[in-house]
Amino acid sequence: MTANILVVEDEPAIQELLTFNITQCGYRAIEAYDADNAWTHINHALPDLILLDWMLPGSSGVELARRLRADQRTRNIPIIMLTARTDERDKIMGLESGADDYITKPFSPRELMARIRAVLRRRAPQMSDETVAAGGLELSPAMHRINANGTIIDLGPTEFRLLHFFMTHPERVYSRSQLLDQVWGDHVFVEERTVDVHIRRLRQALEPFSLDGLIQTVRGSGYRFSCT
Amino acid sequence: MTANILVVEDEPAIQELLTFNITQCGYRAIEAYDADNAWTHINHALPDLILLDWMLPGSSGVELARRLRADQRTRNIPIIMLTARTDERDKIMGLESGADDYITKPFSPRELMARIRAVLRRRAPQMSDETVAAGGLELSPAMHRINANGTIIDLGPTEFRLLHFFMTHPERVYSRSQLLDQVWGDHVFVEERTVDVHIRRLRQALEPFSLDGLIQTVRGSGYRFSCT
DNA sequence: CGATGGTATGACAGAATTGTGACAGTAGTA
DNA sequence: TACTACTGTCACAATTCTGTCATACCATCG
Known part of the structure; x- marks a missing residue:
């Protein structure tokens, strides 16, 4: 759920402000101070969103945006442009260069975050919302519901994700660390034993439906x- | 998804060009050649978007925009202003008068459509007038009335829209930010927790009818x- | 059989999320 | 103008969830 946001901004004060707000909201901010620096970061790892100041030393933000749109790899990364309020024409240029949204300085942190969320949501690849059926269970991510031959099973968020992963990857053995990567995310630091506990909680929730053999x-x- | 777009433009050639592009994209264009004519159309049926030329005979487009913003019914209809490229000041005035966006002549069809789509996407979706029934409730948008097996429930505007959205999208889980997009419109910047408060108010209003399990x-x- | 390494289970404190009441600002209305 | 209705936000309470630990349990092997 957390996204990497590349912040291309040369003015340290604004850079800091942006980074602060972004991290505050649970996203990860990657800082770049000019176009070249931005490309270095991009080549290292593609960000989920680029926050781009129109005013950059050397080549302008608009030019960077054009280059981003021209490159196959970065073509689909959403861009939010930062523009000064005074120059209305920037907005046009920003949008024409392929930015997904723009925001004028000075901006309120709230507006900034709302726009980031909106853009990320718009671009977010649809989560696998399809209902999965396996082992007598029916799990629907969209409705966040699990159906065991007519009865609804209630699970906490983690158990739900765990079961969803298992149902979409049946019959195969996964180590604790693989499960941590897949279900918790590959950046979290938790004990491997924690998996045991959640497996137990999941088994416990499934037990009333005599489905205890499902997780081996x-x-x-x-x-x-x-599923057998 | 098709939207009605009122095109207020006195020059026949541009009017035709606009209409052509708009219909080409699957929207419906309604043509008006001056402010009075525009009001006639508006009184007949509220459009989803107004495309407004700044240069109009008699009263200017800015004045019309102001009148649109002053009127309760038309306040929330998004406006895109058409301005000449030369006069930068118009842009400011256009935005200050409440236009949601503007576009300079000459414009590219692509830019025009991009802006129209952007503005339409941002607006809060308006509800259809059809009566919806779900979970023992009957909601009629046209009469702004909710019927709980005989008794009429009174709701504020936001709770009404929220309930309407829920009733038209039952059984599926929506995040706070999705609800903000769908019920508030994705151009508003409010805290996500505000949703909680409105959920509570809605639950409170439904409680007297022992309908509290409806919203989970x-x-x-x-x-x-x-609904189950 | 006992030792050993891996697994299950129950308890628990702190973290995270949600519910709730209050409040101030705004807009509409008489 | 005063009054009413409605909104968004906040602080705090209530609730649920999580990760970790200590301990009990079990399979395997010497």
Whole structure:
């Protein structure tokens, strides 16, 4: 859920302000101070969103935006342009150069975050909202519901994701660290044993429906969801 | 998804060009050649968007925009202003008068359509006038009235729209930010927690009719309207 | 059999999320 | 103008969820 946001801004004060707001909202900010610097970061890892000041030393933000749109890899990364309020023409140029949205300085942190959220949401690839059926269970991410032959099972967020992962990857054994990567995210630091506890909670929730054999322990390797 | 666009433009050639582009994109164009004529159309049926030339015979486009913003019914209809490229000041005036966006002549069809789509996307979706029935409730947008098996429930505007959205999209979980987009419109910047408060107000209004289970909290995800 | 390494379980404190009441600002109205 | 209705925001309370630990349990192997 957390997104990497590349902030291209040469003025340190504004850079800091942007970074602060972004991290405050749970996103990760990557700082760049000019176009070249931005490309370095981009080549290293593609960000999910680029926040771009129109005023940059050397080549302008508009030019960077054009280059981003011209490059195959970066073509689809959404861009939000930062423009000064006075020069209305910037807005036009910003939009024509392929920016997805723009925001005028001075901006309120709230507006900034609202725009970031809106753009990310618009671009976000539809989560696999399709209903999954396996092992007598029916799990619907869109409705956030699990149906065990007529009865609704209630799960916490983590157990829900865990079960969703298992149902979409049945019959295969996953180690604890693989499960942490897939279900928790590959950047979190939690004990591997934590997986055991959540497996238990999941089993407990499934037990009333005599579905306890679904999640099997593979000693020394990890766990497996088996539909048979 | 098709929208009605009122095109207020006195020059026949440009009028025709605009209409052509608009219909080409699947929208419906309604033609008006001056302010009075525009009001006639507006009184007949509210358009989804108004494309307004700054240069109009008699009263200017800016004045019309002001009148549109002053009127309760037309206040929330988005306006795109058409201005000549030369006069930068018009742009400012156009925006200050309440236009949502502006576009300079000569314009490219692509830019025109991009702006129209952007503005339409941002507006709060307006509800259809059809009566909706779900979960023991009957909601009639036209009469702004809710019927709970015989009794009439009174709701504020926001709660009304919220309930209407839920009733037309039952069983599915919506995040706070999705609800803000759908019910408030994605151009407004309000805290996500505001949704919670309105959910509470809605629940409170529904409670006397023992309809409290209708709106469910899905921890970590959002809310759901469930008819079952 | 006992030792050993891996797994299950129950408890728990702190973190995270949501519910709730109050409040001030705004807009509309008489 | 005063009055009413409505909104968005906040602070705090209530609730749920999470990660971690200590301990009990179990399979395997010497």
